Amino acid sequence: MSSSTAWTAAFAVIVITAGTILWRYRDGGNRLPLPPGPTRLPIIGNLLNLPRKQLGPALRDMGKQYGDVMYFDLFGQPMIVLNSYDAAVDLLDTRSLNTSDRPRIVMAELCGLMWQFGFLGYTQKWRQRRRVFHQTFQPSAIPKFRPIHVRECHRYLRKLLDTPERFLTLARHEFGATIMDAVYGIKVLDNDDPYLKMAEKDTEIFSEIFMPGRYLVELLPFLKHVPAWFPGAKFKRDAALWEPHASSVRHVPYNATLEAIARGDTCGSMVASLVDQAMQKEERLSPSDDACFRDAAGLAYVTGADTTTHSMQAFFLAMVQYPEAQKKAQEELDAVIGLDRLPEFTDRDSLPYVNAVVKEVTRWHTVVPLGLWHRAVNEDQWNGYRIPAGSIIMPNQWAMSRDPKAYPAPDRFLPERFLEASEDGTGTARDPEKFQFGFGRRHVPSSVQCSRRDLVTDGLYHRICPGRHFSNDALFMTVASLLHVFNIEAPLGEDGRPVPVAPAIALDSFLSHPEPFQCKITPRSDRAAALIRSAS
Numbered sequence: 001m002s003s004s005t006a007w008t009a010a011f012a013v014i015v016i017t018a019g020t021i022l023w024r025y026r027d028g029g030n031r032l033p034l035p036p037g038p039t040r041l042p043i044i045g046n047l048l049n050l051p052r053k054q055l056g057p058a059l060r061d062m063g064k065q066y067g068d069v070m071y072f073d074l075f076g077q078p079m080i081v082l083n084s085y086d087a088a089v090d091l092l093d094t095r096s097l098n099t100s101d102r103p104r105i106v107m108a109e110l111c112g113l114m115w116q117f118g119f120l121g122y123t124q125k126w127r128q129r130r131r132v133f134h135q136t137f138q139p140s141a142i143p144k145f146r147p148i149h150v151r152e153c154h155r156y157l158r159k160l161l162d163t164p165e166r167f168l169t170l171a172r173h174e175f176g177a178t179i180m181d182a183v184y185g186i187k188v189l190d191n192d193d194p195y196l197k198m199a200e201k202d203t204e205i206f207s208e209i210f211m212p213g214r215y216l217v218e219l220l221p222f223l224k225h226v227p228a229w230f231p232g233a234k235f236k237r238d239a240a241l242w243e244p245h246a247s248s249v250r251h252v253p254y255n256a257t258l259e260a261i262a263r264g265d266t267c268g269s270m271v272a273s274l275v276d277q278a279m280q281k282e283e284r285l286s287p288s289d290d291a292c293f294r295d296a297a298g299l300a301y302v303t304g305a306d307t308t309t310h311s312m313q314a315f316f317l318a319m320v321q322y323p324e325a326q327k328k329a330q331e332e333l334d335a336v337i338g339l340d341r342l343p344e345f346t347d348r349d350s351l352p353y354v355n356a357v358v359k360e361v362t363r364w365h366t367v368v369p370l371g372l373w374h375r376a377v378n379e380d381q382w383n384g385y386r387i388p389a390g391s392i393i394m395p396n397q398w399a400m401s402r403d404p405k406a407y408p409a410p411d412r413f414l415p416e417r418f419l420e421a422s423e424d425g426t427g428t429a430r431d432p433e434k435f436q437f438g439f440g441r442r443h444v445p446s447s448v449q450c451s452r453r454d455l456v457t458d459g460l461y462h463r464i465c466p467g468r469h470f471s472n473d474a475l476f477m478t479v480a481s482l483l484h485v486f487n488i489e490a491p492l493g494e495d496g497r498p499v500p501v502a503p504a505i506a507l508d509s510f511l512s513h514p515e516p517f518q519c520k521i522t523p524r525s526d527r528a529a530a531l532i533r534s535a536s
Contacts, residue, residue: 032386035080037071038062045073054507055211056369056398059083063399069382075219078391080376083399085406085435091382091393092374092439100440101375103392106217106224107209110239112246115295116206116302118372128288132296133467136270142469144268145182146345149477152178154342154535157481161532164521167316172196172309175474179304182470183297184257185269195253196305202249203306205242207509250298271297304467307367308474310513314365315357315479319488320501320519322413326488329354329415330524333484339527342535343480345473351480356415358475363432364413365505369398369512372438397435398507406430437465485528489520 038049050072051058063070063083069091072079082088092099101121108119120126135141156174160167176196177188188195209215215235217223228236257271266272271293278289319326332353337343348355373394380387402410407417407429417429482488490498503517523529 032381032384034078034388035069035071035382035385036066037073038066040073044075045077047074050074052508056366056396056507056512059370059396060399060402063396069385071385075216077219078388080387080391080393082393082395085400085403085430088395088400088435088439091387092395095380095382096440098378098380099374099376099393101377103373103375104218104221105209106221107215107235107239110217110224110236110243111205111209112243113206113209115246115250116299117295118299121375128292129296129299132274132292133300136274136296136300137467137470139469142473143345145178145470146473146477148178148181149473150344151536152181153477153481154532156478157342157485157532157535160482160486160521161523161529165518167519167521168309168313168516171312171478172200172305174478175308175312176305178474179301179470180253181269183270183300183304184253185260185267185272186253186256198245198249198252199302199305201245202302203511205245206302207511208238210510211508249302250294253301254294254297270300300467304470306511308471310367310511311361311365311471311475312478313514315361315475316488316519317501317503317514317517318361318364318413319483320490320517323489325357325360325413325415326483329357329483333480337484339525340531342531343477343484345477347480348476352419353415354480354483355476356418357483358472358479359418359432360413360415361475361479362436363401363407363429365512365514366398366401366436367511367513368436369396369507370510371395371397371435374440395435395439398512400435401432433468437468485524485532487520487522487524489522491518491520 038046040046041048051062059070059081060083063081068082068084068087070081070083072081080091082091102119105113105119108114108116113119117126117129152174155177156170159170163170173188173190173193173196176193176199180186180188180195186195216232217235223233224236226233226236228240230236254271257269258275260266261272261275266276274289274293274296275285278285278293332351333343336350337347343351371394373392376387376389376391376393379389401407404410418431420428490501493499499518501517501519503515506513506515523532
């Protein structure tokens, strides 16, 4: 490539960039003020003000100066951060007709990740996939997956008894094996399973691309057309490297299930059930159904394991740091279940403290600190401020989990806050599911034709992710079983004394998790060890 060609290309990019920013800065004569935020610089706006580390806490701290609703400008792209639950409900629930769209994620397009339909706005394609996902994981369908949860949980207990130092690796395997069986009917290998590695890689890619300000192409989408050799076009090279992984996670396990169905080797997995229903209805699997089933199954697969694993990592940390909570849960388990069996799902209603532990884990550690972003379709007003059309709206779910008004002593792990008759008399706290699983209803634009019955079938009147029921079952069974048969304590140093465990929390990507740490995991008794060995 000649130097003159490079200079010509660079000049064209500069001209287009300037034009794009000037077009975004037009205000259409609307003189209402924008929400408070840092002072904007010419052209780049607040690019230098946007935190790069510990995003949830950093944006929460900025909110102490600017308020619960903050405005940022990134190369002319308006971005609004919501630091409080009330503001998020007002803008994302009450006004969801305007704010439940999704912003364009250019890197998802370049990486071939648009099959993950959470990226899509409301279209017929999104509606079809969302309905399949909802039907598979709605509450009435969840009990059929419980034998898988129990089987994989018992396998986890046995492996943990032999190699307790691998508690996190084994937990990741448990939840990965559970979702693989539930979605595809595939039994994974005990070690180095290729399907689980595939899902982990896809989650890494997802976390990389879904962070504010990480890639300039998200702010200036026309840059997607520059060649990979162009200066600053590393994003194109990253996308080319990641695209095969994004494609394989959608196709490889799904194709394996189709091959099993062809052999007559089927089970009640999500994919097998969907294919069977399609065949009974139309005696064939149409290309449209095939694409829909691939997308819905793939999304369940890649999102189901990692988020639950991060919650379990936080659970182990909480048990080490707050042994009094562990002791109370164990006392309840002993009283309700006794010493001769492991917990069952039928015990759940009789274990209020254990359920409170599960709920506090999801509150105390926010797996998705900044949630899924929204987009304002049209210009709007809120409390005397202007919400520009096209604004990216980011709910700071980490800040909501640390709201001292909703959760006194928010940094402490206190399951009692969710009990009806807590010791301090405060009653039940706000259910973290109200913000940890998302905001807003996905409404139907006038261009999409569907009936009210279709809306109810699709679950469009529900703003919370339907996968929460499956995740909650996995967490309950694993937490209850672990506490019933194991003690989780701080590791011992060379002097025989407990070593304080206080790892940093990684909050710099889409998913957050505690940094690696060690703990001491031992059977509560010889009887507990024998119970683990005998579990089927």
